[in-house]
Amino acid sequence: KAGVTQTPRYLIKTRGQQVTLSCSPISGHRSVSWYQQTPGQGLQFLFEYFSETQRNKGNFPGRFSGRQFSNSRSEMNVSTLELGDSALYLCASSRLELEQETQYFGPGTRLLVL
């Protein structure tokens, strides 16, 4: 079974631009979560989607948004990029069933904002 895939793997943007990252979960997984990883702040939860609905949201500004499609694929968008948005963005999926709650991570998208 294929793992979680994320595209693109690397991105370079300039301040003020916007960016869209994509995540395809493992087949059969209905929940998708996003995390930001930086050297200074570590791993921080951005948001989680299930059945096209955002169920949980972390403490990030409104410039960070996401959505989930009917096939469970998810996208996250960052508008008006700032230098501090440079990070590794990780997507994780889970089946959301009892005894199957483990989140499995994709390889990440490395975003550099210049």
Place this chain on the structure above:
Amino acid sequence: AQTVTQSQPEMSVQEAETVTLSCTYDTSESDYYLFWYKQPPSRQMILVIRQEAYKQQNATENRFSVNFQKAAKSFSLKISDSQLGDAAMYFCAYRGGFGNEKLTFGTGTRLTIIP
């Protein structure tokens, strides 16, 4: 809010020896899950082991085992017969009850394996 603390930024161990990584957490919930993930230089986050809080038995996965002390809110990872491929950042993570998918991570422990 839940917090996860990993007090060992770096650890090293001789190949084939045993090492224990520490993790403590704080929560007021009674139903939760704990995980150890490893992140090698490739940055791919890989699940090592998980523990359900309602289970008293410590989880084991091959050379990896945990010491789960619920009352002390402690969740340490023991790696036996350490191998070069075990070199990575190890993150302890907490997740609330069923339906709450938010993972709260510790700051990580960098494990070095000495040949």
